[in-house]
Amino acid sequence: MAFSKDFLMGQKEKLLKHKMRVMNTMKENYHTEVIAQTEDTIEDGDQAQIYTNQNVSFSLQKSSIKTLHDIETALEKIEKGNYGICEETGEPIETKRLEKQPWVRLSLEAQEELERQEKKFLRAA
Template sequence: LQHLQDDSVQHPDLADRASSETERSLELRTRDRQRKLISKIDAALRRLDDGTYGYCEETGEPISLKRLDARPIATLSIEAQERHERREKVYRDD
């Protein structure tokens, strides 16, 4: 964060300022994604502790090992995730 504050110095050149703002925006977006991922990892660890890890939150069915290998923070089975994404798309298109 100190780096972001230090880099907020006004640049006399418009292109330099735009470049700096783009880099800053990318840095903030990356940090936000990492923060969200850490939160999901913490939630997965809690599910491990309480014995619900590896089970779909929607159906209660086991999540396939292939899916968990690919995405250890998964909370939905492939089928439930696909249904969720289809519903999301329908509402987004409205």
């Protein structure tokens, strides 16, 4: 399935806007974390809360980094002419799915299968 030039340019614009949002959020989270760590008084009970906040912050940062990577991959695919192809099946990804999440790398069916496999793995562990 070949996408129109207008569709691809629209997707590129969405990707670039989302990239900026993610980067701004990461920057804000970093500054918030730095401020929290440099406060003068830390009571004993606050230490546990700081640790919890750091774990949450790390998880959010990790998720944001993955999203940025996926956005960069999608932008590269637009340039190379293979945008919208499922990395697992090689089949086209549904247009509606791409419109909702332009950086998506898998078709809905492939994503569902991946999630089933992850659940099986977690149950076995």
